[in-house]
Amino acid sequence: MDLLEKCRAYAQADEARDVGLYPFYPAFQGPAEGGQAVLDGAEVCMLGGDDYRALSVNAQVIGAAQDAIALYGTSSAGPRLLNGNLDLHEDLEADLADFFGYEAALIFSTGYMTNIGVVSALAGRGDHVFLDEEAHASLVDGAWLAKASGAAVHQFAHNDPTDLARQLAAVSTASALVATDGMFSVRGDLAPVADLTAVCEEFGAALLVDDAHGVGVFGRGRGVIEQAGMRGRVPLMTLTFSTSLASQGGAVLADAKTIDFLRHTSRPQIFSAGLSPADTAAAHAALREVRRRAEAEPDALSAAEYLRRALDALGYNVAGGGSPVIPMRFPDQLSMLSAQRLLVEHGVYTNAVLPPACDSYQLRIACTDAHTPDVLEAVISVFASLREDLLPRYRQTA
Incomplete structure (x- = not known):
């Protein structure tokens, strides 16, 4: 076998592409501003970034x-x-x-x-x-x-x-x-x-x-x-x-x-x-x-706590606490990718994270200073409307 045969045989990404669930390398159009970004011509709430203080557009x-x-x-x-x-x-x-x-x-x-x-x-x-x-x-x-x-x-x-x-x-x-x-x-x-x-x-x-x-x-x-x-x-x-x-x-x-x-x-x-x-x-x-801003607590922390409490009240047994990151675990790759795609289609972008980057299949939700209560309420409404689709998958790992 020549060195590049492993590349030609690699099929994991194609399997996700074939069923329309490939979540990686999304091409955003412009910056994430005000907690929002544009993906494939549609506005989404950006809950997958690391710009915790929202300074990239400062x-x-x-x-x-x-x-x-x-x-x-x-x-x-x-x-x-x-x-x-x-x-x-x-x-x-x-x-x-x-x-x-x-x-x-x-x-x-x-x-x-x-x-x-x-x-x-x-x-x-x-x-x-x-x-x-x-x-x-x-x-x-x-x-x-x-x-x-x-x-x-x-x-x-x-x-x-x-x-x-x-x-x-x-x-x-x-x-x-x-x-x-x-x-x-x-x-x-x-x-x-x-x-x-x-x-x-x-x-x-x-x-x-x-x-x-x-x-x-x-x-x-x-x-x-x-x-x-x-x-x-x-x-x-x-x-x-x-x-x-x-x-x-x-x-x-x-x-x-x-x-x-x-x-x-x-x-x-x-x-x-x-x-x-x-x-x-x-x-x-x-x-x-x-x-x-050193003496003021980052809005990212209060935004994450607000969202975490709301998701918990909706029945999502979300993990984490005390940081801008809210992890949501799924039992397998298919259920996690399906949930990620469904959320994107309803205007909410989260990170799909697979092993070995973590010890399970997760959606990573991250809040920033740009996530105002109005933005978060729109996100919570999406999670509420999708409970029938998301909760059965999520509870398999609860």
Whole structure:
């Protein structure tokens, strides 16, 4: 069999297309604004995005991106190590470090590359990497690259500090990196950061919290580390700009020596072009807006709680709580895809999530600051009208 035979034999996506239930790569026309988006020429309520603070259409953020293009052009035109480093990058890094309470920060071209670049650069021969079993794919892939360099990779039970402590005790003389999401983007639950910090301090392990989905939402915009009261005690924090910071790219925050080490050793940093001027400026403008709103609880949280309570009252045994994400589980792929398609046809867009991205077939509902009570009431009306179709499928997993 030649290498590409597996591609020709791949049929899973075609099976969904053949029955009209393929949910992936939808082509939206324009931005999601006011909680609404346009798909196939029809308006839908966007309940599948990660723009929790609804800043991707903010006038200041858009203006900052436009101004950066006018002043710097469209590209950094090279890796930051050589010729692609801009004062825009360094200004954003300084403000990130200040806002989140770290000595220094380092920007990468994507959030995914941030985690790959940090984990693979820090862990190698003789080191151990411990991942929450539900950790984001970027942390997992970074750990596999570290394994290729000789690191041992372990998984601990989801959000279980006791299991982590048991495993660390078995390798207590070795250097160890522990990595977890801050908010798990599909489940919507938060890592027990305070307990994980205590375990890591007990065993001398370095804790990395990927707070891609917590930044902007929790802890006065500073994320789950701040909310857990662990500011100054978690040595490594990563984030992406593609959620609440309304852009592209990502960053790691740590002490100055660690950042300098990563700046000169992380291959995704060294061998990738620097983040574009527009993306950098947009993320910086969004960060300023998050800082400005720091004392006000995000509307995304109250919107999600409002919707969660309404769905529960309708008989939907929805999971989650305390985050912008509401997961809805289904027993199999067909029932989940059918529900997703039915909702789209009635003007509500949700994310279809399949294993291995999560441990079951789920519709992921995510709220943002743009989901006003009027928008949510329209969504609730759709779920109410579809109870006869959706509840029988849903209750098979209740």
